[in-house]
Amino acid sequence: xxxxxxxxxxxxxxxxxxxxxxxxxxxxxxxxxxxxxxxxxxxxxxxxxxxxxxxxxxxxxxxxxxxxxxxxxxxxxxxxxxxxxxxxxxxxxxxxxxxxxxxxxxxxxxxxxxxxxxxxxxxxxxxxxxxxxxxxxxxxxxxxxxxxxxxxxxxxxxxxxxxxxxxxxxxxxxxxxxxxxxxxxxxxxxxxxxxxxxxxxxxxxxxxxxxxxxxxxxxxxxxxxxxxxxxxxxxxxxxxxxxxxxxxxxxxxxxxxx
Amino acid sequence: xxxxxxxxxxxxxxxxxxxxxxxxxxxxxxxxxxxxxxxxxxxxxxxxxxxxxxxxxxxxxxxxxxxxxxxxxxxxxxxxxxxxxxxxxxxxxxxxxxxxxxxxxxxxxxxxxxxxxxxxxxxxxxxxxxxxxxxxxxxxxxxxxxxxxxxxxxxxxxxxxxxxxxxxxxxxxxxxxxxxxxxxxxxxxxxxxxxxxxxxxxxxxxxxxxxxxxxxxxxxxxxxxxxxxxxxxxxxxxxxxxxxxxxxxxxxxxxxxxxxxxxxxxxxxxxxxxxxxxxxxxxxxxxxxxxxxxxxxxxxxxxxxxxxxxxxxxxxxxxxxxxxxxxxxxxxxxxxxxxxxxxxxxxxxxxxxxxxxxxxx
Numbered sequence: 163x164x165x166x167x168x169x170x171x172x173x174x175x176x177x178x179x180x181x182x183x184x185x186x187x188x189x190x191x192x193x194x195x196x197x198x199x200x201x202x203x204x205x206x207x208x209x210x211x212x213x214x215x216x217x218x219x220x221x222x223x224x225x226x227x228x229x230x231x232x233x234x235x236x237x238x239x240x241x242x243x244x245x246x247x248x249x250x251x252x253x254x255x256x257x258x259x260x261x262x263x264x265x266x267x268x269x270x271x272x273x274x275x276x277x278x279x280x281x282x283x284x285x286x287x288x289x290x291x292x293x294x295x296x297x298x299x300x301x302x303x304x305x306x307x308x309x310x311x312x313x314x315x316x317x318x319x320x321x322x323x324x325x326x327x328x329x330x331x332x333x334x335x336x337x338x339x340x341x342x343x344x345x346x347x348x349x350x351x352x353x354x355x356x357x358x359x360x361x362x363x364x365x366x367x368x369x370x371x372x373x374x375x376x377x378x379x380x381x382x383x384x385x386x387x388x389x390x391x392x393x394x395x396x397x398x399x400x401x402x403x404x405x406x407x408x409x410x411x412x413x414x415x416x417x418x419x420x
Numbered sequence: 421x422x423x424x425x426x427x428x429x430x431x432x433x434x435x436x437x438x439x440x441x442x443x444x445x446x447x448x449x450x451x452x453x454x455x456x457x458x459x460x461x462x463x464x465x466x467x468x469x470x471x472x473x474x475x476x477x478x479x480x481x482x483x484x485x486x487x488x489x490x491x492x493x494x495x496x497x498x499x500x501x502x503x504x505x506x507x508x509x510x511x512x513x514x515x516x517x518x519x520x521x522x523x524x525x526x527x528x529x530x531x532x533x534x535x536x537x538x539x540x541x542x543x544x545x546x547x548x549x550x551x552x553x554x555x556x557x558x559x560x561x562x563x564x565x566x567x568x569x570x571x572x573x574x575x576x577x578x579x580x581x582x583x584x585x586x587x588x589x590x591x592x593x594x595x596x597x598x599x600x601x602x603x604x605x606x607x608x609x610x611x612x613x614x615x616x617x618x619x620x621x622x623x624x625x626x627x628x629x630x631x632x633x634x635x636x637x638x639x640x641x642x643x644x645x646x647x648x649x650x651x652x653x654x655x656x657x658x659x660x661x662x663x664x665x666x667x668x669x670x671x672x673x674x675x676x677x678x679x680x681x682x683x684x685x686x687x688x689x690x691x692x693x694x695x696x697x698x699x700x701x702x703x704x705x706x707x708x709x710x711x712x713x714x715x716x717x718x719x720x721x722x723x724x725x726x727x728x729x730x731x732x733x734x735x736x737x738x739x740x741x742x743x744x745x746x747x748x749x750x751x752x753x754x755x756x757x758x759x760x761x762x763x764x765x766x767x768x769x770x771x772x773x774x775x776x777x778x779x780x781x
Contacts, residue, residue: 208668211672212671247665250527253718
């Protein structure tokens, strides 16, 4: 599935948050969205998954305007992994993942054997098959995030949106989540705050600053000490790691001699 | 990565869970039937259990007769049966409203009484009685007035509770309590001002509820509202589940949250209105029952709704029985009984902040 964002603007109370943002993600591509806090990453994603309606511009999935699709049609095409929002109502892991089947079921439909099978497969994909009957609220942060991933998998999404999916997770779970996205192989766009993870996992990156795209390309094309200085106001060194062949970035605290 | 928690397995326990749920429903149905029988038996004139159903049958099947007095028929069929069945409908309805409101605001402390919706309905009903508005609706005028009152108070409370489109739990409870006081005061004022001899008793009815003097005709509207409300909610059970996940997640799972919330708003106001019109403002049922039910069956609304319906009915039958026998031959408003159970429950609920509400461990 191909995502196209064209000249999207969005503002709230007269403050322009997104300024003519244009980007695309082609089939199977894992696109990263990076930028400092408040640069508009989440707002842009919210425009894509239809919480915020853009003031100008358009967003299409395989040529279809997402804002002209129904909520349900949209839910059949795209899955969203958000940071876990706290709730006091508890469901079992199985029930949580089964919710991913909702957009495919009519009001009068019951779950079919096939639905259960899809949920079962989604759970094994994320390695949670043994926790199916556990209560969601009793899980660790990493397990919870994998449940949310499994729900998107059960949704049979062809396009995935992730908003800082690795926040508050231990490094092992951060790697696990991004590895899952990578292995799934569907078109994905993720807002990420960790530049090293973005460099390691994303095919291409867009850099947002004050609601504008200021750079884009492969991690090799995007990351440079100059860019990190202008966008984040931090001195950094960018190297290719001899073992992984990927970029890695080292940050220098203010006043540290280079 | 998944060598821990070996004990739990899924496909087998899935069906085991289903069986356990079905067993629970059967138990509740049996309990409900027994409760109805006992509640009709209990009273100043005791009636033997068999006679309860014999008299009931004689009223529905022509030609079915036995040796009982017309007075016994009067007591069983025209006094106690409507009252007990009204208790079932009101208890069931309030529980369903509680379940729905809690999903609507995503907060386990929501309940029509705590949020001031019941007392708003009381004001509407009292206004109809006092000023004779909607008189063209005849016997449905009071219910309609209560429905309008419920709608108006929900709009006010939810408006006060939200800030930048988000409803905070604290603000919701505070707004509910404040409006609840205001509406109760208005009800009392209007009722007393009407100056019909039994003013104080009528105030008690509207503020604390009561099922005495229930007639068969009182059952119609609550029954119709409950059937339609429950039918609608049953079809939307999956969307109710999604709503508990939060507005954004519900949207990305295919629920049109704006429209859906408005519909839920209407359904809860409708049910609260018709219930308050016949039974006054009975508190805490909509709070206690959904919680106990989630503890038993989890949060999936396809199980929560039917279970709440049955448990709520059973609970209110017994609350009403207690209200009849505790200070016999006098009667207590049934709201006193529900508050005796409900207030400690509410406090217990607040104490265990954090964690899940249905025994997440």
